[in-house]
Amino acid sequence: MDSLATQLDGQLIQYSSRITLADLPKELLDKILGYVESFDYIPFLLSCKTIYHKCHLTLFRLKPVRLQYSGNSHNFRYNRNLQTTWNLLQHMSNNPEIYAEVKVFQLKNSVSIKEFEKSHVESRKFHRRDKSSSLKVDYNEVPLSLISVLPNFVNLRYLKVDIGDFTFLRNLLGALPSTLKGLNININVANPKFNAKEMQMPNIKCRSLKTLALHSTSKEPMIYGKLRSRHVMKVPSRYLMEESTFSDLIREKFEQDDRSIKKQPNLKFCGEMMALLIQQNASTFYSIDIRGIDATLIFLNRFVACPMKSLRVIKLCNLSIPRLKWWLPALEKSNSNKRQFMASNSGLSLPPIVVIFSKLFTNTPQRRDVQCRARFFGDPEDQWFSMGGEATEFWEGIHYQ
Known part of the structure; x- marks a missing residue:
């Protein structure tokens, strides 16, 4: 009896040693x-x-x-990630049925990929591996290849992309699939690459966006045309006590000051592209989120002078506060009608709301919580009110229905 048990145990061990990960059931592999x-x-x-x-x-x-589209050929990790991107693009071209399956796409550039903290020995090891590996991809071809295949993702719903090059951003906007519902653009370098000779606007075919998030996470905030003391000095002193008139006069002097505008053609170009994107999707936008950037560079633009019948909320940060009066009243005027905020609650019909998230509103600057202040479009009293707790979480997390 003992010999039979020993024999069975030996067979089980021999059988289990031949089982690999590929032998597991599909349902279990999916979970892993x-x-x-x-x-x-x-x-x-x-x-x-x-x-x-x-x-x-x-x-x-x-x-x-989640793919990487730019990198440094001397870095093993970037080399590996770009090779993966290239391999997948080639594989999809041979298996086009995959395009229809992808719902969420995330494109990362080299800035968003954290470097390994390597010791000297590890650095030498990576260097050896990098030398021994054969380079199979031209790094300059990866961004162009991604742009060319992007329209093939016919069921894509959400795209998040890190940007360090405004020319790449222009090409990306022109290649957005018509089915796209959510777009998140993160500008993660202080001075994105920009060629003034390539300033033509993109041909945007996407017409169904519901959410747009444009964030800048670089150390230097994106403020188009910084206000200078010379702008204030040119305003007659009798207007200094009248806030609205003073703001309009500052704006007039600012717009006529070529020294402020011509020094930042890259930000002007970025703002015009985003304004055009908003105009092309004005009838479907549900939420617009602009942070780390002064929203003036987008909304003080000829492309955005249009009603947005589906708009529920505009989210901003403190960078947009100084020049809100330059563009918000005109936007409110054409979008003050009430809208149903939640499909599950037909009684919750409100005009669009602008919400500003900022640490400036906290009682103690040391606190990390971000408080918000808000105002509904067309408020006859022109009043801002503070929100916190669940109200802040609601407006922070609101998304398209």
């Missing part, structure tokens, strides 16, 4: 790969045919596709 970062599951999928055929459609459908 669901915990893997997007940068890691894509090369793994492309390296194992069995797992690929079991899981690729489910993963592309349910998990964001």
Whole structure:
């Protein structure tokens, strides 16, 4: 009896030693790969045919596709990530059915990929691996290839992209799929690359955006045309006590001051592109979120003078406070009618609201919480009110229905 048990145990051990990850059921593999970062599951999928055929459609459908599109050829990690992007693009061109499965796309540039903190030994090891690896991709081709295939993602719903180059941003806006509902643009360098000779506006075909987030996370805030003391000195003193008149006169002097405007053609170009994007999607926008950037560079623009019948909320930061009066009244005038905020609550009909999130509103500057102040469009008393707690969380997290 003991010999039979020993024999069975030996057979089980021998059988279990032959089981690999690829032998697991599809349902279990889906759960395992669901915990893997997007940068890691894509090369793994492309390296194992069995797992690929079991899981690729489910993963592309349910998990964001996160790719890097720029980098440094001397850095092993950037080299590896760009090679993964290139491999996936080539694979999709041979298997076009994948385009229809992708719902969420995230494009990262080299600034958003944190560097390894390497010791001297690790640095030498990575250097050896980088030298021994054969370069199969031209780094300059990756951004162009991504732009060219972007319209193929016919069911794409949400795109998040890191930007360090306004020319790339212009090309991206022109390639947005018509089905896109949410766009998140993060400008993560202080001075994005810009070629003044390539300032033509993009041909935007996307017409169904519901949410737009334009954020700047660089150390230097994006403020178009900084106000100088010379602007104030040119305003007659009798107007200094009248806030609205004073603001209008400052604006007039500012707009006529070529020294302020011509020094920042890159920000002017960025603002005009975003304004054009808003104009093309004015009938569908639900939420517009602009932070780390003075919203004046977008809304003080000829493209945005249009009603937005679906608009519910505009989210801003403290950078937009000084020049709100330059553009907000005109926007309120054409968008003061009430809208139904939540599909589940037909009684919650309100005009659009502008919400400013800022640490300036906290009682103690040392606190990390961000408070907000808000005002509904067309408020006859022109009053701002403070919000905190669940109200702040509601407006922070509101999204399209």
